[in-house]
Amino acid sequence: MKLDILAIAAHPDDAELSCSGTLILHKQKGYKTGIVDLTQGELGSRGSVEIRKQESAVASAIMQLDVRENLQFRDGFFKNDEEHQRALIQMIRKYQPNIVLANAPSDRHPDHGRAALLTRDACFYAGLVKIETTLDGVNQQPWRPKKVFNYIQDQYLEPDFVMDISDAIDLKMDCILAFRSQFMEDSLDGPATYISNEEYTARVKYRNDLMGKKIGVKYGEGFISAYSQLGLKSFDELVLPAFA
Numbered sequence: 663m664k665l666d667i668l669a670i671a672a673h674p675d676d677a678e679l680s681c682s683g684t685l686i687l688h689k690q691k692g693y694k695t696g697i698v699d700l701t702q703g704e705l706g707s708r709g710s711v712e713i714r715k716q717e718s719a720v721a722s723a724i725m726q727l728d729v730r731e732n733l734q735f736r737d738g739f740f741k742n743d744e745e746h747q748r749a750l751i752q753m754i755r756k757y758q759p760n761i762v763l764a765n766a767p768s769d770r771h772p773d774h775g776r777a778a779l780l781t782r783d784a785c786f787y788a789g790l791v792k793i794e795t796t797l798d799g800v801n802q803q804p805w806r807p808k809k810v811f812n813y814i815q816d817q818y819l820e821p822d823f824v825m826d827i828s829d830a831i832d833l834k835m836d837c838i839l840a841f842r843s844q845f846m847e848d849s850l851d852g853p854a855t856y857i858s859n860e861e862y863t864a865r866v867k868y869r870n871d872l873m874g875k876k877i878g879v880k881y882g883e884g885f886i887s888a889y890s891q892l893g894l895k896s897f898d899e900l901v902l903p904a905f906a
Contacts, residue, residue, distance in 0.1 A: 663694065663696075663728060663729060663757060664694065664757065664758045664759075665694045665695060665696045665728060665729065665757040665758065665759045665760075666688065666693040666694045666695065666759065666760050666761065667684075667685065667688055667693055667694075667695045667696075667759060667760070667761045667762075667763065668695075668696050668697070668698060668753075668754070668757055668759035668761070668762050668763070668807075669681055669685060669695075669696070669697045669698075669762075669763040669764075669813075670697075670698050670700065670750070670753075670762060670763070670764050670765070670777070670781045671697060671698070671699050671700065671765065671777070672699075672700050672701060672765050672771070672773040672774055672776075672777035673699065673700075673701055673703040673706075673737065673771075673773065674699045674701075674702065674703050674714045674715075674717070674718045674732070674841070675703070675714075675717075675718075675721075675838070675841045675844055676699075676765060676774070676815065677697050677699075677763070677813075678721050678834075678837040678838050678840070678841065679815065679838060679866055680766070680813035680814060680815050680883065681763045681813040681883055681885075682721070682725055682830075682833075682834045682837045682838070683825070683827030683830040683831060683833075683834040683870070683881070683883050684763070684813075684825045684827060684830075684883050684885075685697075685725050685727070685763075686724075686725050686726075686827070686830040686833050686834060686837075687825070687826075687827055687829065687830045689725065689726050689727075690829075690830070694728045695725070695726075695727055695728055696727055696728050696729035696730060696731075696757060696759075697722070697727060697729075697730045697731075698730075698731050698732075698733060698750070698753050699718070699730070699731070699732045699733070700732075700733050700735045700740060700750075700777055700780075701732075701733075701734070701735045701736065701737035701738075701740060701773070702714060702715070702732055702734055702737065703737055704737045705737040705738045706737075706843075706844065707852060707853050707855050708843050708844060708850055708852040708853070708855060708858060709843030709844060709850060709852070710843075713843050713850075714841070714843065714844075715732075717840050717841045717842065717843060717844075718730065718732075718841075720840040721837040721838075721840040721841065724833055724836050724837045724840060725833070725837055729757065731753065733749055733750070733753070735749075737773070738773060740773070740776070740777075740780070741776075741780075742776060742779050742780040742783060746780055747780065747783055747784045747787055748793075748795060750780065750781065750784035750788075751784050751787055751788045751793065751795055752795045752797060752802065754784060754785060754788040754805060754807065755788055755795060755797070755802040755803065755804070755805045756797055756802070758805045759807050760807060760808050760809070761807060761808065761809045761810075761811065762781065762785055762807045762809070762810045762811070763811055763812075763813055763885070764777070764778050764781040764782065764810055764811070764812050764813070765777040765778040765781065765812065765813070765815065766778060766812055766813060766814055766815040766816075766817070766819060766886075767779075767812050767819075767886065767888055768817065768819070769815045769816055769817050770815075770816040770817055771815075771816070774815055778812055781810065782810060782888075782889060785806060785807050785810050786806065788804065788805055788806055788807075789804050789805060789806025790804060791804050809887075809890065810888075810889055810890075811885040811886065811887055811888075812885065812886040812888055813883065813884075813885055813886075814869075814883075814884045814885070814886065818869075819884070819886060820884075821873065821876070821884025821885055821886060822885060822886050822887040822892060823884075823885055823887065823892060824873045824874070824876050824877045824882040824883065824884050824885070824901075825882055825883045825884075825885065826874070826877065826879045826881075826882055826901055827870065827874075827881050827882055827883050828874065828879050828880040828881045828882075831867070831870060831880070831881040834870070835863070835867060838863060838866065839863065844857055844858065845857055845858060845859075845862065845863050846858065847859050867881075870882060870883060875903075876903075877901050877902060877903060878901070878902060878903025879901065
């Protein structure tokens with residue numbers, strides 16, 4: 663299955679928190695969308711691999727994803743090396759996305775920046791003819807996404823552009839709250855964490871409010887174009903707040 667947009671995430675719930683509104687919005691417009699999670703989030707203080715898997719399935723259904731896979735890299739210890747690059751190259755060539763959405767280039771969690779670099783390198787190498795990969799015994803064809811954008815996560819980073827997700831904000835919050843083990847303190851017997859409270863999810867929504875304000879809409883998701891300059895064919899494509 664060829665995808666229009668593929669989000670690549672270090673952990674289950676990274677995409678939900680950061681770019682699920684964009685995935686929902688484009689799915690509603692007929693785009694084919696998917697997520698590849700690099701790890702199972704097994705180092706999380708709350709929940710378990712099986713619980714996170716169930717929560718991912720609920721969130722995926724809300725987003726109406728065409729596909730979701732988990733590469734089962736080691737949470738906290740995956741590397742940007744040939745072994746991990748080849749595994750991700752295989753996924754990029756399998757789904758041939760036009761656009762890849764990647765983790766933040768720097769963030770509170772060290773996995774996020776490392777995943778961003780891994781995704782950047784894998785997207786480039788996936789287009790090289792002399793890097794050979796197979797899937798189910800069949801040689802894969804080279805494929806390089808047209809664009810790679812980084813979504814913004816816990817730490818504030820100034821976006822290069824903002825996607826208007828006003829019509830998708832409610833479904834986005836439903837996706838986030840599907841991960842009850844992570845964001846709802848009373849959902850499990852486990853230690854309270856930085857993210858397991860209503861204040862944290864409220865701050866996520868406030869961030870989307872802040873991003874939306876930048877372009878004169880209710881809610882937005884910010885993205886960074888770290889690897890290429892953005893261009894426009896006409897000013898009609900811009901979404902801007904009123905000048906006065």
